[in-house]
Amino acid sequence: MDFISKLGKDLVSLVYPKQCIGCNSQKGENTNIYCITCNSKIGYTDHFEIKNNELIKRISPRINPQHGAALFEYIKEGLVQKAIHGLKYSGRFDLGNNLGKTFGRSYILSPHFSKADYIIPIPIHNSKRRKRGYNQSYEFAKGIFDVTDIPILEKVLVKKSKTTTQTKKGRTDRFDQVLGSFSLQSPEVLKGMTILIVDDVLTTGATIEAAYTLLNEIENITIQLGLIAIANN
Ligand SMILES: [Zn+2]
Incomplete structure (x- = not known):
């Protein structure tokens, strides 16, 4: 060599x-x-095979995606936490891409997901992105793209610049807070489209539910959800 x-x-x-x-x-x-x-x-889920899976049960009836799946069950101090931690705090963006490929392979085979037109990664604040060097959800989306060829659209769902630092407790307050932190730019490009919203870990569900609620206003849109892991609250 x-x-x-x-x-x-x-x-x-x-x-x-x-x-x-x-x-x-x-x-x-x-x-x-x-x-x-x-x-x-590792606790791989059955979300790709089961229609009314744990993720769907957790978020319904508040939101009703066409289908949703998390790759893993997130257990504190467990093996999945190590990967999530590496991805979010140790600069291991390659883990997001790798897990995205794993997700993509199950996505293609799932009878409950129709092939989406776009992947929409949950955006993060610019300050966080600068500090981390990347958006972990975008890295996950890139891995899904590598396997499925579904293009990633980053410009429609955007994070507003930080306006408040107050922390409120409770699901509804958290939901309102996250909802208020997102905005849509040129949402008309998603009219009649099927989109796959992706994020790292579902904990309270407030982030995914807020993103869904905003994007679901678009005419004839079909929404799917994809996560690396789902945590037991
Ligand atoms: Zn090992």
């Missing part, structure tokens, strides 16, 4: 470590972010 291609490969292995995100063992050329042992312990 010449110097330049060796250097390139070293850089790639720096950016995409061959270590398992769960236990740090060497996982070889395995494309999954987990080694085989960790992967067998």
Whole structure:
């Protein structure tokens, strides 16, 4: 191997470590972010196969997407938390892309998802994006795109610049707060379209429900939801 291609490969292995995100063992050329042992312990959901799954039960009757699925159950201190933490706080944007590919493969095979026209990642504040260097939901969306060829649309659902720092308690207040932090730009491009809204973790559901509520105002829109993980409240 010449110097330049060796250097390139070293850089790639720096950016995409061959270590398992769960236990740090060497996982070889395995494309999954987990080694085989960790992967067998992870709580993959049945959301792609089951119509009335846990995610749908959690968000209905407030919102009614065509279908929705989270890849994993999020357990505190668990293996999935390590991946989410790496993605959000340790600069491991590659994890988002990798998990997006995993999501995309199940999405294609799911009898409950029709193929969307666009993927809409949940936006984050510019200040957060600058600090993190990327939007984790966009990285997840890119992985889904890699497998499904569904284009990503970032410009319609946008995050307003920070206006308030007050924190209120309770579902409704949180929902109103998130709803007020989003706005739509040129929403007419989504008329009659099917969209897949994607985010990292569903906890209270306020973010997804606010994004859905805003986008659902668009004429003849069909909305699907995609998440990396769903947390048990
Ligand atoms: Zn492992």
